[in-house]
Amino acid sequence: MDESPDSKKAWALSQKIFPILNDFSTCNQEDTFFKSQFEELCNYMQANGLQDFLQQLIINQVEKRFRDEIVPAFWSYFQKSELHNKDLNQFYNAVKSLYDNYKEMDKITSGLELFRQCTHVTKIPYNEKTINNALKLILKATVLAQSPLNYQAVTLSFYETALRIEDVDSYLGFDSGHCAACDQDSCNCLHLLQETNRKLSEMNLLEPLVGQTFTNLSHKYIYTHIQKMCKDNYDSFITRLETWLHTVVIVWLRKMYSFDTSICLNEAMDTFQTKLVNYLYNSYTKIRINQLFNIVIEYPESLPALEDIRLCLPRTDLKPLLMKKLQRAMETRLLHHGVSTADILTAYVATIKSLKVLDPTGVLLESVTDPIHQYLREREDTVRCVMSSLTEEGPNDLAEELHKRGAVDENINVEDGDDDWETWTPDPIEAAVSPNPPKDVGSRRNVDIISMLVDIYGSNELFVNEYRNLLADRLLSQYTSDTEKEIRYLELLKLKFGDSNLHFCEVMLKDVVDSKRINQRIKEDSEYSESIVPLSTLIVSQQFWPPFKEEKLELHSKVAEQIKQFTAGFETLKGSRTLCWKNHLGVVNIEIELNDRTFNLSVSPMQATILMHFQDKDTWQLEELSNVMQCTASLLRRKISFWISHGILSETSIDMFSVQNVENKNLAKVVFCDEDFEAESAMASVQDQKDEEFQNIWTYIVGMLKNLDSLPLDRIHHMLKMFAFQGLTTECSPSELKVFLDRKVRKRLLIFSNNLYTLPK
Amino acid sequence: MKVTIKQWSGVASWKWVANDDNCGICRMPFDSCCPDCKLPGDDCPLVWGQCSHCFHMHCIVKWLQSQTVNQQCPMCRQEWKFNNK
Ligand SMILES: [Zn+2]
Ligand SMILES: [Zn+2]
Ligand SMILES: [Zn+2]
Numbered sequence A: 001m002d003e004s005p006d007s008k009k010a011w012a013l014s015q016k017i018f019p020i021l022n023d024f025s026t027c028n029q030e031d032t033f034f035k036s037q038f039e040e041l042c043n044y045m046q047a048n049g050l051q052d053f054l055q056q057l058i059i060n061q062v063e064k065r066f067r068d069e070i071v072p073a074f075w076s077y078f079q080k081s082e083l084h085n086k087d088l089n090q091f092y093n094a095v096k097s098l099y100d101n102y103k104e105m106d107k108i109t110s111g112l113e114l115f116r117q118c119t120h121v122t123k124i125p126y127n128e129k130t131i132n133n134a135l136k137l138i139l140k141a142t143v144l145a146q147s148p149l150n151y152q153a154v155t156l157s158f159y160e161t162a163l164r165i166e167d168v169d170s171y172l173g174f175d176s177g178h179c180a181a182c183d184q185d186s187c188n189c190l191h192l193l194q195e196t197n198r199k200l201s202e203m204n205l206l207e208p209l210v211g212q213t214f215t216n217l218s219h220k221y222i223y224t225h226i227q228k229m230c231k232d233n234y235d236s237f238i239t240r241l242e243t244w245l246h247t248v249v250i251v252w253l254r255k256m257y258s259f260d261t262s263i264c265l266n267e268a269m270d271t272f273q274t275k276l277v278n279y280l281y282n283s284y285t286k287i288r289i290n291q292l293f294n295i296v297i298e299y300p301e302s303l304p305a306l307e308d309i310r311l312c313l314p315r316t317d318l319k320p321l322l323m324k325k326l327q328r329a330m331e332t333r334l335l336h337h338g339v340s341t342a343d344i345l346t347a348y349v350a351t352i353k354s355l356k357v358l359d360p361t362g363v364l365l366e367s368v369t370d371p372i373h374q375y376l377r378e379r380e381d382t383v384r385c386v387m388s389s390l391t392e393e394g395p396n397d398l399a400e401e402l403h404k405r406g407a408v409d410e411n412i413n414v415e416d417g418d419d420d421w422e423t424w425t426p427d428p429i430e431a432a433v434s435p436n437p438p439k440d441v442g443s444r445r446n447v448d449i450i451s452m453l454v455d456i457y458g459s460n461e462l463f464v465n466e467y468r469n470l471l472a473d474r475l476l477s478q479y480t481s482d483t484e485k486e487i488r489y490l491e492l493l494k495l496k497f498g499d500s501n502l503h504f505c506e507v508m509l510k511d512v513v514d515s516k517r518i519n520q521r522i523k524e525d526s527e528y529s530e531s532i533v534p535l536s537t538l539i540v541s542q543q544f545w546p547p548f549k550e551e552k553l554e555l556h557s558k559v560a561e562q563i564k565q566f567t568a569g570f571e572t573l574k575g576s577r578t579l580c581w582k583n584h585l586g587v588v589n590i591e592i593e594l595n596d597r598t599f600n601l602s603v604s605p606m607q608a609t610i611l612m613h614f615q616d617k618d619t620w621q622l623e624e625l626s627n628v629m630q631c632t633a634s635l636l637r638r639k640i641s642f643w644i645s646h647g648i649l650s651e652t653s654i655d656m657f658s659v660q661n662v663e664n665k666n667l668a669k670v671v672f673c674d675e676d677f678e679a680e681s682a683m684a685s686v687q688d689q690k691d692e693e694f695q696n697i698w699t700y701i702v703g704m705l706k707n708l709d710s711l712p713l714d715r716i717h718h719m720l721k722m723f724a725f726q727g728l729t730t731e732c733s734p735s736e737l738k739v740f741l742d743r744k745v746r747k748r749l750l751i752f753s754n755n756l757y758t759l760p761k
Numbered sequence B: 001m002k003v004t005i006k007q008w009s010g011v012a013s014w015k016w017v018a019n020d021d022n023c024g025i026c027r028m029p030f031d032s033c034c035p036d037c038k039l040p041g042d043d044c045p046l047v048w049g050q051c052s053h054c055f056h057m058h059c060i061v062k063w064l065q066s067q068t069v070n071q072q073c074p075m076c077r078q079e080w081k082f083n084n085k
Helices: A005-017 A035-047 A051-079 A089-119 A131-145 A152-166 A168-175 A189-202 A206-230 A238-256 A265-290 A292-297 A303-315 A319-333 A341-358 A363-378 A382-391 A397-417 A441-445 A449-457 A460-477 A483-497 A500-524 A557-573 A605-616 A622-629 A633-645 A686-708 A713-723 A734-746 B057-066
Strands: A535-540 A577-593 A598-603 A619-621 A649-653 A656-659 A751-753 A756-758 B002-016 B046-048 B054-056
Touching: A005 A035, A035 A051, A035 A089, A051 A089, A051 A131, A089 A131, A089 A152, A089 A189, A131 A206, A152 A189, A152 A206, A152 A238, A189 A206, A206 A238, A206 A265, A238 A265, A238 A303, A265 A292, A265 A303, A265 A319, A292 A303, A292 A319, A292 A341, A303 A319, A303 A341, A319 A363, A341 A363, A341 A382, A341 A397, A341 A449, A363 A449, A382 A397, A382 A449, A382 A460, A397 A449, A449 A483, A460 A483, A460 A500, A460 A577, A483 A500, A500 A535, A500 A557, A535 A557, A535 A577, A557 A577, A557 A605, A557 B002, A577 A605, A605 A622, A605 A633, A605 B002, A619 A622, A622 A633, A622 A656, A633 A649, A686 A713, A686 A734, A713 A734, A734 A751, B046 B057, B054 B057
Parallel strands: A535 B002
Antiparallel strands: A577 A598, A577 B002, A619 A656, A649 A656, A751 A756, B046 B054
């Protein structure tokens, strides 16, 4: 700018009209100039082509003022962290001061706008349409450029309080007259909020400054709301939640943005809504996934929640998360020592049913149940548990499944009809990543829980064998006299496992029915007298029953006499047939009268026999009695301890036992530690059976070695496989065979050298 | 002490009184049944020949029907005669 008197005058005029050009000015835009002065300035600037220059000069000053004074002052409000959260004033005051300054600047820019129009300046800074727009742009840029890192803590707390004031959920608190923000009866919190929003909107700062806060806050609000709803409640919520989102969250946001003229409100709300609905679905699904183990366990009460998850899964990418979380929950909460097999089975059935709801294709099911299968396979009592719950009385998931079977069979054709190419859909992608890809899609359509359980073991036979053992135990102990019921169950099992597998059990049940008739016939015989012991006998077809545990026992002569009579009766009735007694099996109802007390008990034949001998003679020596009863002393001692625990016998000196005719009050109230016969199975265990089978192959091995002198392990195994293994229930592996042979070596029945087995000379 | 047996429920298995365990024709145990039967005992009885050999009734009847000329015991080749003892 040259130093001519004109120019000096013009500069003074400019400074008067635009005091901001004055560096030390207090920035008060005064209205003390005249219209003529303004026109003079315009004319001069235009004549000298300086109008653009002046405009730029003023804009620079405005920017400088924002940068150096106004915006730092605004942000300085955010440093006052000592203010407690509930206070709306912190942010309000910041916005108010910023707004006041903005208004001051706006006066300058209105003057500039006028100047621009008079001097026909075409170029507006930042290519805006008006100087005011440019001002807002400068403001926004400066505010954002100087924003401290954590300013959102303040805005978040401000709008959180705002939300609390407005929240329909907590309207109760508000209606009572207390403001949720300041706890006072009448306050202007609502006014502060509105003013803040209005001012921010006017400065075009609402969205840039607090838009993110609104999003974060909505998310937080939605998440806690869902969590509150879903806690311990497995209802269906998704529709209710969506309505809530529209009527509460979106309405609130609309209110917040209502002063903002820079945006199209409806459009902005639509965008918000789309994003928030997505967030809602995602959060709801995640929260439900975290609860999924409980939801599964609560099936079928939790069915509504499961239906919700099924609806939500296609809208989210959470299927992999669901699989991972559920698998982990199963491992930590179900598949460990602390949980009984019966409970695992119940949970397993619930899992299958629940996952069928979530994913009818069954792909999900396979990936989640795989670890359960592996675990159940390791548990020794699984088969027994499955079989006993299948045949158990009372409501029970597996038993229900068995009863349903008939209906399922009838539906098979209908299912197949569904399977045509037009309705075919590809397997979900997870099928490819699941460790055991299913071989046959069709087989998955119809989930048969019992079959799935049986498949864990790969064979029906194992299950049927276990059922046979259970049935034998029940029939022998005569707990179940209801053979009709057993026969009904057997019919159901036959539908599932096939007739031939269960044929043995059919004969067993027939034995029970026949026995009743034979007992009756024998007792009707005039030759037969039951004067000594009331006897009833279960007559079994040995070949069809599982192998019994062998135990030697000589019965008391009275019982032996009765049994002899019964056998005679049987032989008369059934020519050419006789009876082989299993003395140790059965149940005895016994009444014991002592001087001061009477007992009625159901005990094993051995325990009854012991007492019958003590009736004859008060005191017995262990060795003596074991000779009479033909059983080992150690077994006898164990059985005697049962009577000692009942206070009927006592050990008077080492290996001497006597009847305790008068109750010994000093003897601590007996703890029934009885390893009672009831708990023991009469059936030989799997190990017993296996040992017996090995004993049979031992003869083959001896014969082999006699002929061929010496053989290596694999040759022996190979030859056994060809000749001896046919009849065995389970084939033995070479390693099992080695264990068996090595036992023989230790007993010096075999010699092992140079990897060859030979017989000792 | 007085012990009263109210009820003795015993267990016994039935067994054919025969001089062998298995049927010489079908090789199944006598106490089981012949291959054509499902139930043992009354439903699949044993019969004795005068030669003292015995078989499942169903087995020997089938055997005799298959013999066109002589009715012989499959074990000792003597003429088969039922022993109605
Ligand atoms: Zn036969
Ligand atoms: Zn037969
Ligand atoms: Zn003969």
